[in-house]
Amino acid sequence: MTEKGSFGYSLEMITSKERDQTWENLCKKCGLCCFEKIEDEQGTIFFTSTPCRYLDVVTRECKIYPRRFEIYPDCIKLTEDLVGKLPWLHDGCGYREALDVSKKRNPARRKVSDDE
Ligand code: SF4
DSSP: OOOBOTTSOBTTSSOHHHHHHHHHTTOOOOOGGGEEEEEOTTOOEEEEEEEOTTEETTTTEETTGGGHHHHOTTOOOOOHHHHTTOTTSOTTOHHHHHHTOOGGGSOOEEEOOTTO
C-alpha cells in the first residue's frame, strides 16, 4: 500500500525537493500571514493592515523569500505540524485548506486597521 501525505501525494514517488515544491505550491500567495497580528487577553487575534517590511504588497510575495530566514530570523517556516497549530493562520490559507484543518482550532478573529 502506498503511503499518502496529508495533502494527497504519494510520499514514495517524489524526491524531497519535489515534496518541498509541492508543499510550497499550496500557498495561494494572499500574503495575509505576513501582516502583523495582535492578540488580546481573551486570545482573540486581530489582523492589522501593517505588512512585514519584506512583503511586496502589490504582488503579495516576499521580497527576500530565498534568504528570509537569514535576513529576518523571526520569519516562521510553515510546516504541516505548524499549520494545524498556529491560531493566527486564517481558514482560507492554502495550507490549511489542503490539510483540512478544522475551523474549530482557530479562535474568532477580525481585521482591523492601524488607526482604530
Ligand atoms: S496565509 Fe497561507 S496562503 Fe496566504 S500567503 Fe500565507 S501561507 Fe500563503
